[in-house]
Amino acid sequence: MxxxxxxxxxxxxxxxxxxxxxxxxxxxxxxxxxxxxxxxxxxxxxxxxxxxxxxxxGKEGLFREMLARRLDPLHEARLALLGERRRGARGRSLGCAEVLAAMFIPALALARDRARGGRDFLRLLGRAYVDPSPVLREFLSNRYAPTIETFKEAFAAALPAIPRQELAWRLHFTLGALAYTLAGADAWRLIAALDPPPCSLAAPSADARDTADDERLLARLAPYLIAGLQAPLPELDGRTAARAASESTARAATYTGGDGLSRHRTQQQQGAMQ
Amino acid sequence: MxxxxxxxxxxxxxxxxxxxxxxxxxxxxxxxxxxxxxxxxxxxxxxxxxxxxxxxxGKEGLFREMLARRLDPLHEARLALLGERRRGARGRSLGCAEVLAAMFIPALALARDRARGGRDFLRLLGRAYVDPSPVLREFLSNRYAPTIETFKEAFAAALPAIPRQELAWRLHFTLGALAYTLAGADAWRLIAALDPPPCSLAAPSADARDTADDERLLARLAPYLIAGLQAPLPELDGRTAARAASESTARAATYTGGDGLSRHRTQQQQGAMQ
DNA sequence: GTATGGTTCAAACAGTCGTTTGAACGACGA
DNA sequence: TCGTCGTTCAAACGACTGTTTGAACCATAC
Incomplete structure (x- = not known):
């Protein structure tokens, strides 16, 4: 049965x-x-x-299991890689790029592995996050909430100068850029037009070409996201986000120490805006 | 008839x-x-x-006209504001933040104007961009392609150090972060939880509260997107996305500048990834 | 041999889909 | 007052939706 x-x-x-x-x-x-x-x-x-x-x-069960077939290995690999890098760091907190790499590398590895994902794996990942159906939305948020929470903590440790509220938003933006980029069929058609074709001697298989495309795409995406995550803090209601945070949440005060503060020049680009 | x-x-x-x-x-x-x-x-x-x-x-006609009712005024206002700022600049090329403001301010104004958009205007904008239906996708890309092209030119002038290919991708990422953020119903529910409530004396109307939420959200989003657009250039030659990510930690990556980005991929980087 | 139990199949279920029909409504100009 | 024309209405159209049914299949266990 x-x-x-x-x-x-x-x-x-x-x-x-x-x-x-x-x-x-x-x-x-x-x-x-x-x-x-x-x-x-x-x-x-x-x-x-x-x-x-x-x-x-039924239909709902099919799509739930279909998504879990691809996304369960992804999240397991992400958590495993994050833990591995944490142990390798020996107490030193991971950098923002390292945490982001723990999200990217498993996704890329699965996209390369035809048996566990295949060339359309990244597109599937993106589509799943933007589908309007409440069935899928509830399934995803329930099943992968712990992983997201773990990475949120990792990013918080990697970016101590960013208040928690602000960081939550920036991770949301990051997820958006990721999901939209990966979901769009246009994006993968644009690759051939925008990126010069690989000049490898051996005729590459279809899979190899798509894998190279993925790598180029994520190589472009990573600096963009890292710069966004580390951006100067915005001003809300005439106050800086840091001040707004310290006034409203006690938790932000515990992160004011550390090396991250020197990295942010909160005044630099503010004047250019508006 | x-x-x-x-x-x-x-x-x-x-x-x-x-x-x-x-x-x-x-x-x-x-x-x-x-x-x-x-x-x-x-x-x-x-x-x-x-x-x-x-x-x-029919159904398709309804949704096309429904979207055009909201999006036509938006794109007209965007082009108008961009032209206005260009004339005000008197030959000096606009900055990245100014071009982005020409996209944000009209969207925010329409969200504040109940007659021409209302509180759900930004959500509608986001949903329209992520809907999988080919009917809407074709309609949007056909109808608003000129506006997008104009803004792409404006960003290219504002960011002369970014190669055109790279810029095309970063605008795609930017659009993704925007669309996903605006589309997500979760985002608007999170606002109340993450952002401290406005401490205005007069009890704000429902519309005023939502407008304030929009402004806070876009105030958070703008620095993120500007930083991403101005991010250091990725290195695509013979490196994987992961190494490019870890090398660009803390804005340390080198600006190769101009067209110095060598695009020759030496060999397959299969072995570099586990 | 027969019985078993997981699997496949054609057929039909009740319901919803987008669309069409033709009559009725109601304010207008003649 | 009558005819006109834009609009609304209940009803039905055929096609498609997800799901269910009960018989048939077939390698295995007895």
Missing amino acids: LKATSAHEARNGADTRERIFDAAEALFLEHGFDGTSMRMVTARAGANLAAVNYHFG | LKATSAHEARNGADTRERIFDAAEALFLEHGFDGTSMRMVTARAGANLAAVNYHFG
Whole structure:
């Protein structure tokens, strides 16, 4: 009734499951949750319409498991890499770029690994975060909230000069730039137009070309995000964000010490704005 | 047969049009294009189901006109403000912050003006950019491509040190952070929790409070985006995104400047990543 | 051999989708 | 007063939605 166990069932049943996963993934990338029908999925997968309800219990179950298949390994790898770098730092707190790398490298590795993600992995990641369907939104926020919280703490330690409120917003902006960039089909079409083609001698496979594109894209994205995270603090209501924070939250005061303060010249670019 | 002309028809017909617009707007914010049905719209608008096809020719026509109602004034105001600042500069090229302000200020003004946008205007703007429906994507890219091109030129003049390819990407990231931030219903719920409430003496109206929220949000967003746009250039030759990230820690990366960015990728960097 | 149990299948379920129809309404000019 | 025309209305259209059903399949266990 539930999962496949014997050799025969494992071969047949698991195979249809995978085909349905792949079909749902491709269709979700193009049409979103509401725009993808079960008949589209099963037709593309070469499976019977009832197979979705048999294997996954319904449309919602299919998309939840489809996302978890890709996103669970991603978040595990992210946490593992973050812990590894923390142990390697021996007490020294990680830098902002190192924390960001702990988010980027596993995503890139999965995009390179066809078995666990494939060339469309990053697009899937982005689409999942911008889909309007409440089913997916609730699923994602429930399942991956601990990981996000852990990285939020890591960024807070890496950027002690940024008040917690401000940092929460900047991480939100960062996630937005990431999700939108990765989700947009336009972006991946623009790569070929904007970036010069790789001049490798051996004709690269389709996968290798896409992987190189991913790396170029994230190489462009990382400096942008790091600069944004470390930007001078804004002024709210005539006060600096730091003052606003210290007036409203007691926690910010504990982070005022440390080396991060010298890095921020809070007056430098303020005058240029507006 | 087509639009209303006489006094009577202008009162009745235009009124239902507006009610349908408002209903479609609210539902589109929550459910997206595919998740919003004509019956949901007409029921909320208190109109007959056939009214949508009568006034707009169909679902696609409704959403196109609904978006144009909000976004046309926005883009006109953006271009007007940009031209105004250019004339005020008397030949001196505008700064990055000024160009960004020409995008922000009209959006904020429309969000403050209930008649031409209202408190949900920024959310609508964001949702429109992330909706997966090909109908809306094609409509937006066709209709507002000239405006985007104009601002791209303005940013290019404001940031002469950034190569055009790189700038195109950074504007894409910027648009992503904007759209995702504005679209997310979570963001607007977080504002109350993260930002200290305004300490005005008079009890603020609901609109005034939302406007203040918008201003705080964009005040936080602007330094982030400006810093990202002005970030040190990435190095794309033979390095992975991870190494580029860790090398650019704390704005230490070198400005290669001009076109000094060598784009020859020497060899495959497969081995560099685990 | 037969029985078992996971899997697939065609067919149909009730419901919703966007759209169309043709009659009715109601203010206007003649 | 009558005809006109823009607008609204209930009702229905065929197509599509997600889901369910019960029979058929087939390698395995007995």
